Amino acid sequence: MNKLWSEHVQGIMTLFLSRRLRFHDEFFPQYEGLFRLDPNRELKVLEIGCGPGALSEALHRWYPKAKITGIDRDSSFVAFAQATVPDVTFLEGDATRLPFENDSFDVTISYTVQEHVAPESFWGEQRRVLKPGGVCICLSARRGIQHTAPCLEMTQEEQAFWESIPQSEDELEKLGVCRYPMSEAELPASMEAHAFRAVSTGYAMIDLTPDDPKYPAELAEAMIDEGRKAALEAIHSAHSDGAEKAVAAVNQKYDERLRLYRAGIKQWDTAVSVTMMVRGVK
Numbered sequence: 001m002n003k004l005w006s007e008h009v010q011g012i013m014t015l016f017l018s019r020r021l022r023f024h025d026e027f028f029p030q031y032e033g034l035f036r037l038d039p040n041r042e043l044k045v046l047e048i049g050c051g052p053g054a055l056s057e058a059l060h061r062w063y064p065k066a067k068i069t070g071i072d073r074d075s076s077f078v079a080f081a082q083a084t085v086p087d088v089t090f091l092e093g094d095a096t097r098l099p100f101e102n103d104s105f106d107v108t109i110s111y112t113v114q115e116h117v118a119p120e121s122f123w124g125e126q127r128r129v130l131k132p133g134g135v136c137i138c139l140s141a142r143r144g145i146q147h148t149a150p151c152l153e154m155t156q157e158e159q160a161f162w163e164s165i166p167q168s169e170d171e172l173e174k175l176g177v178c179r180y181p182m183s184e185a186e187l188p189a190s191m192e193a194h195a196f197r198a199v200s201t202g203y204a205m206i207d208l209t210p211d212d213p214k215y216p217a218e219l220a221e222a223m224i225d226e227g228r229k230a231a232l233e234a235i236h237s238a239h240s241d242g243a244e245k246a247v248a249a250v251n252q253k254y255d256e257r258l259r260l261y262r263a264g265i266k267q268w269d270t271a272v273s274v275t276m277m278v279r280g281v282k
Contacts, residue, residue, distance in 0.1 A: 002092070006076040009177060011233040012052050016080070017226045019054035019111070022206050022273060026219065028062055030204040034277040035109075035137060039063050043106040046071065046129065048095045049113035053081030056088045059109070069105075071098070096121035100129045111139040111275075114187070115178045122180075123194035130282040136196060140187060142203070142274040149269035151256045152227065157249035158235075165240050188278050196280030204277065209270040210261060223271075224261060228254035 006012055023031070037043065043066040047056045050070030060068050070085075071093040072078050081090040093099045095110075095117050108126040126136050182190060188199050210220035231250045235243050260267060 001075040002073050003076045005074040007237070010051075011230075011237050012076060012080050014230040014233050015077075016052040016054050016084075017222075017229055019051065020057070021208060021223060021226055022275070023055050023058035024219065025058075025061065026215070027204065027206050028058075030206075032062070034202040034204060034279070036279070037063060037066075037107060037135070040065065041106070042066065044104065045069070045107040045109065046098075046100070046105045048098070048108060048110040048126065049116075050077070050081060050090065052077045053085040053088065053090060055109070055111050056081065056090070057085045060085070060088050066107075071095075096125060098125045098129050102128055103131045104129045105134060106131055107135045107137065109137040109139070112141050114138050114140055115181045116176060118180060119190050119194065123191060123196070127195060127282055132282060134282045136191070136280045136282065138187070138191065138278045140182075140276045140278070142184070142276050144274045145270060145272040147268075147270050149257055149260075149267035151260065151267070152253055152269065155246075155249040155253060157245040158231075161235065161238075161240070161243060161246035164242060165238055184276060187276065191278050191280045196282065199278065199280040201279075202277045204275040206273045206275065207270070208272065209268065211266040211268050220261060221258065224254065224257050 039062070043063060045059060045063070045066050045068050047059065047068065047070040050056050050072045051074070053070055056068050056070040059066065067089075068087075069089045069091065070081060071091045072081075073092065073094050075092055078090050078092045081088070091099065095113060108130055114122055123136075130136060184201075188201050192199050208223045209215075210223040212220075215223075228250060231254075232247060235246050235250070257267070
């Protein structure tokens with residue numbers, strides 16, 4: 001069982017909820033214009049590095065005639081996705097050795113995976129499993145905007161908790177996280193260098209600003225609550241004594257943020273993520 005990523009890099013709920021927001025139906029028009037996939041075709045789509053399944057879940061909604069398969073090397077992510085996302089096939093496997101025959105899929109897609117995998121394997125395996133004329137879509141996170149509400153700044157209790165944890169060897173470096181980063185120019189050039197044609201780029205701007213009245217209350221509160229769950233999961237995953245005060249402080253400050261939202265007292269805190277898309281054809 002491989003649980004390295006879910007236990008040392010990003011927790012299941014942190015990854016699932018953040019991606020569920022970024023791939024909310026509210027933002028589908030942006031992705032639709034970038035992906036340029038035919039919703040009337042019975043496409044076979046493979047998501048590589050699917051994590052706990054949020055993008056695969058969205059793809060199933062957006063392209064209901066498609067057959068979606070998600071693959072990830074983390075056992076916990078795959079088990080969560082299998083239990084949470086219906087009508088999608090999830091498998092455990094490695095992006096560098098995809099367990100599929102040549103010419104198996106119409107579309108391959110990934111989100112924040114490229115930077116962790118050697119280019120020869122990342123592009124080469126996708127090209128191998130794609131049918132002739134198949135589409136490879138690579139989504140890559142870029143620098144965005146982050147502004148925290150004053151009531152959500154780190155509390156003394158949280159700071160004391162994190163300072164109490166002994167420093168250890170950098171787990172991210174050991175796991176090879178972000179070992180192969182590419183710039184906005186290098187990414188499409190790399191796809192072209194690995195024999196994809198008709199390469200194009202585009203960007204999705206995902207604006208998570210709960211106080212903006214364009215968002216319904218349910219979505220706005222989900223934006224706020226995603227931060228709460230991520231903070232709590234990080235504390236619990238530290239497996240350290242003395243977490244009670246930090247947990248209480250997190251809940252208290254997010255309760256206050258929700259109170260302000262419901263009272264119409266705007267904070268205008270925001271998280272704007274920028275997602276680069278590179279699209280190529282086999």
